[in-house]
Structures are given as structure tokens and as C-alpha cells.
């Protein structure tokens with residue numbers, strides 16, 4: 048570049064810096080006001096219930112506002128469109144308006160219709176745009192500008208390198224950047240095929256099928272942010288649910304939505320979707336497969352029916368020192384009546400009670416009625432009497448006494464016990480007899496897989512079964528108080544967190560300039576004080592309430608790595624989304640879970656037969672072409688018809704395939720890990736191994752490099768050792784696969800697991816194998 052051109056460039060950067068600084072000033076101003084309003088609302092006490100409820104919603108509003116204003120610090124403004132009509136428009140993470148009467152827009156939210164051209168305009172279809180500019184910054188400082196002039200003559204002079212991509216310079220910079228343990232948003236470089244999915248309408252089920260690295264997860268999260276912005280009215284009260292495959296993955300994606308200023312989203316694994324249960328247990332794949340089958344619906348229904356008992360002949364109940372008799376036939380009639388109601392088990396108990404107590408009261412009445420001298424201490428038991436002696440009021444009193452009698456209650460509990468889902472399931476799993484009866488359609492081997500001791504921890508595959516059981520049983524609100532307490536704590540943490548984010552997100556060099564008034568908000572946010580003040584009435588965000596409520600109907604559900612879900616998990620998700628407004632994201636070629644699916648029709652047709660829309664993503668933004676060539680060979684062995692996504696990036700690093708003896712694996716792994724870790728810089732290294740060898744090879748890696756270890760769940764180390772299952776959806780700058788043959792051998796979908804492993808790197812791949820490559 049000539050020196051004149053360089054000067055021009057500096058002038059341009061200076062110019063943009065001035066504008067960007069104005070935006071940050073305005074942001075500070077908005078933050079200050081929101082924090083101030085929140086402080087004021089928190090300090091108010093008392094008032095009528097209506098005033099309190101008004102105050103609570105003000106607190107909720109400003110808590111959200113403080114949180115979202117706090118989260119958009121980095122890359123606040125990232126783009127500018129120069130329009131044919133001579134005007135321009137700055138694009139950023141949120142919309143900002145001038146503090147003037149006409150409230151002129153200073154920054155347009157990336158989700159607003161006016162921003163769309165930033166993602167879609169091309170030289171062939173410029174949409175009124177003359178130039179698109181990407182503004183790159185570090186903190187609050189503008190560092191570089193990438194310009195694209197959108198006219199055909201300019202495009203002919205410098206044609207794009209890749210068909211169908213926009214904003215190439217910024218895109219390639221993003222793709223090449225080193226990775227941390229947390230996914231970044233892609234708001235600056237969303238591509239046209241992704242934009243169309245992100246901005247699709249709210250209603251209906253949309254499936255996003257795409258190979259590894261095509262941005263499915265990124266698109267799913269940006270879609271959540273887009274929907275919350277565009278359909279604020281509908282979704283702010285119902286919240287959006289994003290479901291991911293495991294806790295590590297949820298941590299990996301946890302920062303994307305906050306950086307897009309969105310808080311109304313619940314992130315969960317399927318195992319985390321049954322409130323009150325933490326599914327920390329593990330179990331063999333084969334067990335999870337049985338638990339995931341649709342056949343479990345009938346097993347659970349039978350398990351509930353088995354708890355509705357009748358005695359072999361009769362049950363004796365001691366009432367007031369006299370035996371009453373419940374014949375089998377009476378119990379059968381009562382059971383039939385209660386079942387006929389169609390109510391869930393716990394709710395039908397009331398009907399059952401009415402029938403049984405009626406039968407008992409007739410006996411009591413007969414007894415009193417047959418002995419006119421019953422109240423006479425000198426009377427005998429022998430004279431027949433007239434049951435009509437008791438009027439309706441007397442009978443009602445008898446029934447009342449019966450229904451509160453502990454012996455009668457014990458009998459009723461034996462015949463028709465009120466059950467929690469946890470009790471139903473753990474009683475079933477822990478009894479051969481119960482399993483044999485309820486799961487008679489399963490084989491002996493399958494029943495043996497379900498057998499477990501009482502008190503063993505719940506596993507992720509149990510959550511959909513607990514949910515199914517809860518449907519069959521009906522709600523038992525005994526945990527409601529515990530739940531209320533938990534919500535109160537969540538609320539506190541949330542309000543405090545919101546202010547922390549605000550303060551934490553400011554750049555350090557501006558710390559001194561912060562108006563002390565902002566900080567005053569945290570003075571009033573003492574946890575206890577806040578808790579006490581708002582104990583009964585405090586407002587929860589929809590997302591928090593949704594997360595704690597099993598019966599919550601979400602406004603939209605986004606399922607990532609959806610190919611992994613079992614039929615029972617789908618039933619649970621469909622219950623959470625009665626409106627069937629869903630985005631289902633996945634890749635059937637990557638299915639690793641033996642309970643998962645290889646066909647979207649099979650999964651969705653039972654719920655929305657042929658009423659779902661398929662969209663596809665075709666470009667791989669993660670894996671370099673050199674590595675994708677190798678992965679493509681494995682894909683062919685899964686299904687010769689499947690096409691790998693198109694990699695647009697070449698790095699010049701061919702994958703390194705090294706054959707090692709089994710006895711040498713540990714030594715060679717340590718060597719390779721040391722070499723790769725030394726070349727990493729700020730990046731990340733993932734060591735992917737058979738799940739049965741995570742502990743053994745994790746120790747090798749931990750000994751080889753100081754930053755190593757298998758801190759799977761956190762992803763905070765530069766070097767992480769994981770099984771392929773745990774690495775699903777993640778990515779690393781460099782990947783070392785140790786013992787790929789072991790990975791293939793240990794799972795019924797071993798080639799899919801290997802395909803997943805090969806597609807995790809963003810830069811480099813090393814494979815240490817035992818000469819079994821030919822089998823792939």
C-alpha cells in the first residue's frame with residue numbers, strides 16, 4: 048500500500064474510532080441509568096399488592112437490561128453499510144438511539160430488518176448497498192477495517208475466492224483465529240445460507256441438517272437470539288429452550304447468547320430437564336438404549352397399573368376396634384371406577400377412596416343399624432335392626448371418620464399408593480418381580496439391564512422416563528416448597544450476577560472514570576437484604592421459572608446434536624413444546640449414541656408427520672480441506688451416499704498418520720502432545736481417546752505437559768483429554784487421536800464416532816494408530 052493510501056486508511060480508522068467512542072459513551076450512559084433504576088426499585092418497600100407486583104416487574108425489566116447492556120462490551124459495533132442514496136448505517140450487537148428528541152438510530156441491532164443487507168448483499172444483488180465495511184476492534188479501540196465494494200466492475204477486478212461466501216476477509220480471519228474453551232458468536236460474519244435459517248419464521252418444526260463444522264450450533268444460538276428479538280412479545284413470557292448433548296457442551300456454548308445480549312434462554316441437557324433430579328449417574332450404553340426405546344411407554348404404564356392392587360381374597364381393616372372387610376370384588380370395582388375416570392394415577396386416587404370408603408361405610412352403617420342396643424352397655428349383639436336408623440348426615444359423619452382413620456388410610460395406601468415418579472421408577476428397577484410383570488414385553492437380558500439397586504444415582508436416560516412417569520402419575524406438589532426456595536436463591540444470584548456483569552465488563556482503563564453512582568447499585572444488592580425484601584413477591588424471569596417447572600410450555604425449543612436423542616427423549620421434548628415451534632439441528636452421519644437416530648423422518652413423523660421443513664448447511668467453516676479429505680473417506684464407510692461438507696479453508700498442514708506399537712502408544716502420545724502443545728500458542732489441544740482409556744491416557748498427557756489433564760467438564764485447560772462422546776460439538780486448534788481402532792471397536796456406531804473425532808480440529812490433526820487404518 049502506498050503511503051498516501053496508508054494515511055487514508057489511518058484517517059478512516061480515526062473516523063470510525065470517533066463514531067465508535069460515541070457509541071460506547073452512550074452505552075455507559077444507558078448502563079448507568081439502568082443500574083440506577085434497578086437500585087431505586089430495590090430500595091422501595093411495602094405498598095399494596097398491586098404496587099409490589101409493579102415494582103417486581105420493574106426489577107425484572109431492569110435486571111435484564113443491566114445484564115444485556117453489560118454483555119455487549121466486546122465488538123459492540125462491527126459493521127457499516129454505505130447505501131446508494133448516500134446515507135450509511137452502523138450495525139452492532141444491540142440497537143442504540145441518540146439521547147435526543149428524535150431518538151435518531153446510532154447503531155442498528157444485527158437482527159433488525161435494516162441490518163439484513165449486511166449479511167446478504169452481494170455484487171450481483173447489492174440490495175441498495177454500495178459498500179460493506181467490517182470494523183474490527185480490540186476492547187474499545189478500532190484496529191482494522193475490511194471493505195467490500197458491491198458493484199460488478201469491482202467484483203470482476205477482485206473476484207471472491209469462494210462461491211457463495213460474503214465478507215471473505217473477516218470470515219477467514221474468524222475461521223483462522225485460535226480457539227479458547229468457549230464458543231464465540233459469529234454475528235459479524237453470518238453467511239447467507241446461515242442467515243436464511245436464523246431468520247426463518249417462528250412457527251413449525253425446522254430441521255437443520257449439516258455436516259461437521261457447518262455452523263449448526265452457531266446458527267441455532269443466533270436463531271434463538273433472533274427469535275427473542277423479533278417475537279419478543281410471544282417469547283418473553285414463555286422463554287426459549289436450547290437442548291445440548293452434555294454438560295461440557297453446554298459450558299462450551301454458554302457465552303454465546305449473553306454476548307448477543309440475550310438472557311431469556313434456558314440451556315439444558317435432556318438429563319437436566321426433569322426438575323429436581325440431577326442425572327449424574329453413568330450406565331452401559333446397552334442400558335441407555337433400552338431405556339430410550341418407545342417400548343418403555345408401555346412398560347411404565349404397566350408399572351403404574353401394577354401399583355393399583357387388589358387383595359387375593361379380602362383385606363381386613365380394624366376400625367374403632369371392629370374389623371371391617373374389603374372383599375376383592377369391592378376393590379376391583381373401586382379400581383375399575385377410578386381407572387375409568389382416565390385421570391392420572393395420583394389424581395384418580397380420590398375417586399378410588401370415595402368408592403372404598405363408601406363400601407366401608409355401608410358395613411359400618413349395617414353394623415350400627417343391626418344392633419338397636421349398640422349404645423346400651425347392657426345390650427346384646429343378637430337383635431336384627433334397621434339400617435335406616437342412620438340418616439344421610441350420620442352416614443356423612445361415618446365416611447368422614449373412615450377417611451381420617453389411620454388404619455383405613457394404610458389400607459388405601461396399600462391398594463392405591465400415591466407415588467412420585469422417582470419412587471415408581473426406583474421401585475421398578477430394584478425388583479425382579481415388578482420388572483417381570485411390567486416389562487414382560489422385554490427379553491430377560493433387557494430386563495437385567497434395567498435392574499439396579501435402590502438409591503443408585505439417576506442417569507441421563509432416566510430423565511425422560513421420570514417425565515413419562517410424572518405424566519402417568521399426575522403432579523405431586525409435595526416438593527413445591529423446596530422448589531420455591533430454590534427459585535428464591537436463583538433469583539438472588541441472577542440479580543446480583545446482572546450487576547456483576549455490568550461492572551466486570553467495563554474495560555479496565557475506564558475503571559477510574561466510572562461514575563460512583565453505578566456502583567451504588569451493588570451496595571443495595573446485599574443478598575440477604577434483597578432476599579428478605581422480595582421474598583414472597585419477587586419476580587422471576589420466564590427462563591428461570593421455565594427451568595424449574597416440569598409442565599412449562601416453552602415458546603420455542605432448539606435441539607442441538609438432535610441425532611443423539613432417543614425416542615423417549617423426543618417424547619419429553621415434545622411435551623415441553625406443545626406449539627411444535629422447534630428448530631432441530633444435527634447431522635445423522637454423526638450419530639454416536641446407539642439410542643440415537645439415522646433418519647429425521649423416523650424421529651419427527653410421529654409428532655408432525657410431513658409437516659416439518661428440511662434445510663441444509665453445506666460449507667464447513669471449521670475443518671481444513673486437508674483433514675476433511677481424510678474424514679470424507681470414513682464418511683463413505685458409514686454410507687457411500689453421504690457427501691462431506693465443502694471445506695473452504697486450506698492450511699497447508701496435511702494430517703499426520705503414525706503407526707505405533709500398542710506397547711509404545713503412551714510414550715509416543717506423550718511426545719506428540721509435548722510437540723503440539725509447544726506449537727499451540729494461545730490455542731487449544733484436544734486428545735481424543737477410546738472412552739475406556741480416558742483415565743489411563745489422561746494420566747499420560749497430564750504427566751507430559753503442565754497445562755494438560757482431563758478437566759473435561761470445564762474446558763479451561765489448554766490441553767484436554769476426552770472420549771469422542773464428550774467431544775461432540777466441540778473443536779480444538781490441534782487434535783490428537785490416540786487408538787482410533789479402539790474408538791471404532793468400542794461403539795456400535797464406531798465409524799460415526801471416528802468421523803466426529805476427525806472433524807474436531809480447526810488447524811492440525813495427528814493420528815496414532817496400530818496399523819488398522821485399512822479397516823476404516
Ligand SMILES: Nc1ncnc2c1ncn2[C@@H]1O[C@H](COP(=O)(O)OP(=O)(O)OP(=O)(O)O)[C@@H](O)[C@H]1O
Pocket residue numbers: 218221222231232233236237238241257258259260261262263264265266634637668669775776777778806
Ligand atoms: N459464519 C461464520 N463465521 C465465522 N465462523 C463461523 C461461521 N459459521 C461457523 N463458524 C465457526 O465454525 C465452527 C463450527 O461451527 P459449529 O460448531 O456451529 O458447527 P456444527 O455444524 O455445529 O459442527 P458439529 O456438527 O461438528 O458440531 C465454529 O468455530 C464456528 O464459530
